[in-house]
Every structure is written in structure tokens, then in C-alpha cells.
Amino acid sequence: MRNSLLAVFVLFLCGTSTTALAIPSFTRKYHTSCTTCHTAFPKLTPFGEAFRRNNYRWPGDDAEATKYNTLPLGAEANKEVFPNAVWPDSIPEWVPLSMGVIGSAFVAPVSNSGAAAQNAGKPFFSMDNLAAEVHLWAGGTFDNEISYFTEVTLTQGGVSIEHAMLMFNDLLSGALGAHTLNLLVGQNTPNVTSFGIHSSYIVDPWITPVAVAQLFGGNGTFTPGTNELITLELNGVVAGRIDYNFGFSNGTNDTSPFTFHPPNNLYGHVGFKIGGLRLDGEGGGQASSKPWEETALTVDGWVYDSLSYYNNEVGTLWQDQAFTIGGNVRAQWQSLELDVGVFDQHHDHPDSSNADAWALTTFGELSYVVFPWLIPAFRMEYTNVRAPSNPNFIGTGGDGTTSASLLRMLPAVNFLIRPNIRVVLLADIESANSAPPGGWGGAGGFAAPVPGSSVMEFETLQANLLYAF
Numbered sequence: 001m002r003n004s005l006l007a008v009f010v011l012f013l014c015g016t017s018t019t020a021l022a023i024p025s026f027t028r029k030y031h032t033s034c035t036t037c038h039t040a041f042p043k044l045t046p047f048g049e050a051f052r053r054n055n056y057r058w059p060g061d062d063a064e065a066t067k068y069n070t071l072p073l074g075a076e077a078n079k080e081v082f083p084n085a086v087w088p089d090s091i092p093e094w095v096p097l098s099m100g101v102i103g104s105a106f107v108a109p110v111s112n113s114g115a116a117a118q119n120a121g122k123p124f125f126s127m128d129n130l131a132a133e134v135h136l137w138a139g140g141t142f143d144n145e146i147s148y149f150t151e152v153t154l155t156q157g158g159v160s161i162e163h164a165m166l167m168f169n170d171l172l173s174g175a176l177g178a179h180t181l182n183l184l185v186g187q188n189t190p191n192v193t194s195f196g197i198h199s200s201y202i203v204d205p206w207i208t209p210v211a212v213a214q215l216f217g218g219n220g221t222f223t224p225g226t227n228e229l230i231t232l233e234l235n236g237v238v239a240g241r242i243d244y245n246f247g248f249s250n251g252t253n254d255t256s257p258f259t260f261h262p263p264n265n266l267y268g269h270v271g272f273k274i275g276g277l278r279l280d281g282e283g284g285g286q287a288s289s290k291p292w293e294e295t296a297l298t299v300d301g302w303v304y305d306s307l308s309y310y311n312n313e314v315g316t317l318w319q320d321q322a323f324t325i326g327g328n329v330r331a332q333w334q335s336l337e338l339d340v341g342v343f344d345q346h347h348d349h350p351d352s353s354n355a356d357a358w359a360l361t362t363f364g365e366l367s368y369v370v371f372p373w374l375i376p377a378f379r380m381e382y383t384n385v386r387a388p389s390n391p392n393f394i395g396t397g398g399d400g401t402t403s404a405s406l407l408r409m410l411p412a413v414n415f416l417i418r419p420n421i422r423v424v425l426l427a428d429i430e431s432a433n434s435a436p437p438g439g440w441g442g443a444g445g446f447a448a449p450v451p452g453s454s455v456m457e458f459e460t461l462q463a464n465l466l467y468a469f
Contacts, residue, residue: 023137024420024468025096026051030058031067034419039292040375041422041468042198046294050281052196053237055147055167055182056139059281063144069093089142098137100468103130107461114430114446115459130465132156145169162228163187179240179280184233184247191235191245192225192302193328194271194279199339201367201377202412202426203444207328207341208363208381213320214442215359215385216351216392217313222252224304224324224345229265240278245269252308264307271300276332292369293334301327302343312352313392313437322347335369351437355390359383361443373416381408383443385436392437404434406445424464431456 027034034041037048044052050059058065074088105127108115116123132155139149151163165186170178189197192207199206205226213220221227233247251264273279276296304324312318326343342362350357360383367377384405387393393402412426432440432447433454440447449455 023100023139024098025137025139026056028094029068029092029096029140030065035372036291038419039369039372040201040414040416040424041420041466042196043201044196044199045291046277046296047281047291049195050277050279053194053235053243053279054179054281055169055184056149057141057144057147057169061144062141066141091142092140096138096140098139098468100135100137100466101131102133102135103465104132105130105463105465108459109461110458113457113459114440114448114455115428115457117446117448135162135468161187163189165231179237179282181234181236184231184235186231187228188231188233189228190225190231190247190249190265190267190304191233192267192269192304192326193300193341194243194269194273194298195330197226200365200379201375201414202365202379202410202424203381206339207326207343208361208383209444210345210359210361210383211442212322212345212347212350212357212359212385213308213310213312213318215436215438215440216357216387216390217438218310218318218351220252220308220310220318220320222306222308222310222320222322224306224322224326224343225267225302227252237278237280240280240283241274242270242272243279244271251306252310265305267302267304269300269302271298273298290335290369290372292372294332295334296330296332298330299327300329312349314352316352318349318352320347320349337365337367339363339365350387351390351392353390353392355387357385357387357390357393359385359443375414375416377412377414379408379410379412381410381444382406383440387436404436405432406435406440406443406447407431408443408445420468422464422466424462424466426462426464428459428462429457430459 037045037051039045070090070092072090074086076088078085078088107125109123111123112121134154136152141147147167149163149165153160153162165184165188168183171181171183197205207225209223209226211221211223229249231247231249233245235245237243246268249265274297276294306322308320310318322345324343324345328341331338345359347357363381365379367375369375386403388402390402409429412424415423417423430445430447432449434451435449446459447455447457
């Protein structure tokens with residue numbers, strides 16, 4: 001029974017756990033509050049998003065905004081005799097480390113729901129994972145031209161490197177201008193929107209993670225725009241209102257036969273913003289007394305071509321080529337925010353049948369900052385899987401048609417107990433029309449209807465706890 005409870009928890013945590021990309025180290029560096037860059041962390045304010053797009057540099061002159069003392073690494077006079085001396089630099093007097101903890105407790109209150117099925121159909125409560133993840137972060141700048149960010153995650157299952165990247169800023173700035181061309185190198189989540197990956201008040205990541213290989217019974221974990229991969233990326237902001245990212249990375253290799261992984265993933269994104277704070281943070285438009293507020297519209301479009309390796313539903317090593325096209329819109333009117341997104345994945349080998357499959361996913365999230373510490377939100381996620389020539393997939397109707405759909409409804413309330421302590425109360429209500437061969441776990445769902453049937457279930461109530469220092 002204990003293993004069953006843990007399995008349910010892990011499935012749910014994968015859809016709701018959160019990590020941060022703006023950290024307490026930056027609060028110490030600039031002597032500013034967490035709420036300068038965050039609402040309910042790690043959700044970013046418009047200024048926080050601009051800080052992230054600037055590769056963790058303060059808009060304007062980062063060196064002038066820095067408040068801590070630094071130790072020189074070489075004399076400034078070395079610049080005058082370069083290349084006969086190493087270009088000088090500096091480091092902070094203190095080590096720019098931060099730590100965060102993520103945990104969760106939840107209840108599956110309804111008998112015979114998809115979540116309770118993990119416990120022989122009986123309701124249950126679990127609080128065994130109130131400290132499920134510990135994150136160690138380091139971030140800052142070597143100078144105005146080079147930034148860095150690292151994140152190491154510790155769980156009961158081991159240690160992983162989620163981020164470890166260098167960012168070279170304002171390349172060719174003399175010809176192109178500031179913010180126009182940057183280079184990112186290292187382990188990172190490919191950027192496919194104008195916003196950070198953790199831009200939801202309810203789930204993590206913001207773009208709904210849908211692992212099509214898992215939906216068809218395999219162990220592939222690829223989800224477009226959410227995996228941490230070795231990445232080489234060009235990005236920037238043009239004229240303050242247009243941003244872009246273009247990059248390539250290694251494929252997602254769960255069980256790859258190769259010791260050398262070529263850059264198998266290509267992705268690109270373009271977005272533009274009307275109103276509010278400029279994307280580079282250099283202009284006005286944000287109320288300083290309410291840093292989360294602005295009136296603006298941001299529109300994004302993106303594509304992602306990927307290659308991944310995994311074990312399919314019969315345990316055979318498989319290669320899956322996928323192409324995804326998507327877009328999203330964020331409309332904000334002061335404290336009210338609406339996010340809407342859609343993307344469609346085409347996979348050529350999701351299982352052993354050699355048949356193509358498609359997964360269309362849409363999501364929408366509405367939130368309102370009632371008080372700086374109280375933020376209710378409501379999110380809906382819809383995924384439709386179709387594989388018309390796949391003999392393993394009997395979808396709606398049970399008559400050989402090959403389509404299945406899942407709708408998740410996620411109401412939540414965020415409480416900011418302190419600027420760096422957050423509690424989220426969250427419910428999961430699901431409606432499923434049939435199911436793919438591997439069930440709905442690859443789309444974050446618990447519902448488990450038999451082929452050709454439909455269910456609507458109250459799955460779980462969850463309390464998430466996050467704190468950082």
C-alpha cells in the first residue's frame with residue numbers, strides 16, 4: 001500500500017512541483033525584496049520577467065544596481081594591455097548560494113476515483129513528502145557581459161543537475177544595440193515563450209507537459225519546452241517589444257544506445273508585447289506600488305522539432321521523431337491575468353506499431369491578485385490524443401475509432417505567508433472520454449476510463465509548501 005501511495009504522489013507532484021529561476025541570492029545582491037521580481041514565487045512580475053530575459057541582470061547598468069562588495073580578479077589596467085594579460089573580473093565577497101524546499105500533502109477523498117484506484121479504490125491521505133525536493137541555487141554576473149545560473153536538486157531518489165548555464169550578453173551591441181543578441185550555453189529548459197517556465201500560479205511547468213510516448217505505454221519523458229537539456233541558444237529583445245529564442249539541444253535519451261548525443265532538438269520562438277513594461281525592462285509602464293500590475297497583451301508563436309529514445313510498451317528500444325507547433329497569449333488588466341495556450345504534437349513512433357500519433361493540448365489560466373498575499377486562480381487543461389492507424393488504440397465509442405480526450409479543472413488559492421514562504425491549496429477534477437493505451441499519466445491525469453467510456457471524477461485535494469532562503 002505504501003508503494004501505491006508513493007506512486008500516486010509522484011504522478012501528482014510531477015504536475016505541480018515548482019522550482020525557481022529567480023532566487024534569494026539576487027535579493028541579497030540588489031538589496032531588494034523578493035516581491036520586486038515575484039508575486040507568489042516563482043511566478044514572476046513583469047519586472048521579474050524582464051530581469052530573466054536580461055539573463056539575470058538588472059535593466060540598465062547591472063554594476064550600478066549591485067549593492068554587495070566585490071573582490072577584484074586582476075587589475076583594471078589589464079584591459080589596456082590585453083591580449084598580453086587576462087581580462088580582469090570580480091567576484092562577490094560572499095558565495096551567492098540559495099536554498100529552497102518543495103513539499104506536498106494530499107488526499108484522494110473519493111472511492112473508486114482514478115487516484116484512489118492506486119489504493120485499491122479506497123480514499124487515503126498522505127503527508128510523507130512534505131520535503132520532497134531540496135534545491136541549491138547559485139546565480140549572478142561575472143560582469144555586465146557574462147551571467148551564470150546553476151540549480152542542483154536533491155530528492156530521495158538522488159541528485160540531478162537541472163540548470164548549469166553561462167550567458168554571454170549583448171553580443172555585437174555596438175552594431176545591434178543592447179539586449180538584441182545574447183548566447184546561452186549549458187543545461188537549460190529551452191525557451192519557447194516570452195515567459196519563464198514557472199509562470200503558473202497552479203502547476204509547474206506553465207506549458208502543460210504531455211509525454212506522448214507515456215500515453216502509448218512507453219517510458220519516454222519528452223515534453224516540448226519543459227525538459228532540461230544541454231542547450232546552445234541565441235536570444236534577445238528587439239526594440240523593447242519583440243523577443244525571440246532560437247536554439248538546439250541534445251535529444252531526450254532515457255535509454256539511448258549512443259555514448260555521443262548529437263544536437264537532435266531544434267526550436268524557435270518569437271513574441272511581441274503591446275502595453276505595459278517593455279520586455280527588456282528599460283521603459284516605464286509598471287506601477288511601483290503594485291509590481292504585479294500592468295495592462296498589456298503578449299502574443300507568442302513557437303515550433304519544436306525533437307528526437308528522443310525510450311523503451312516502448314513491449315520493452316524494445318525505440319526512436320521517436322516529433323514536431324510541435326504552438327502559441328500562447330497573455331492578457332493582463334491590472335491585477336487580473338488570463339493566459340491561454342495551444343500546441344499540437346506529431347510523433348512518428350510513439351509505440352511499437354510504427355503508426356503516427358497526434359496530441360492537441362490547450363490550456364487556460366485565470367488569476368486575480370486580491371491582496372499581495374492572496375491570489376486565487378483557476379486553470380483548465382485539455383488534451384486530445386488521436387492515432388487513426390494505430391491497432392493498439394481503441395478510443396471513443398469502442399468501435400475502432402481512435403481518439404481520446406482528457407479535461408483537467410484545477411481551482412487553487414495561493415497564500416504568501418511571507419515573501420519567501422508560499423502555500424498553495426489545489427483541487428484536481430477530471431473528465432475523460434476514453435484513454436490512450438498507457439493511460440492519462442503522461443498528461444498529468446488520474447482518470448482511468450475503459451476504452452469507449454467516459455468518466456468525470458474528483459481526484460485529489462493537495463496542499464503544496466514552498467520556501468526559499
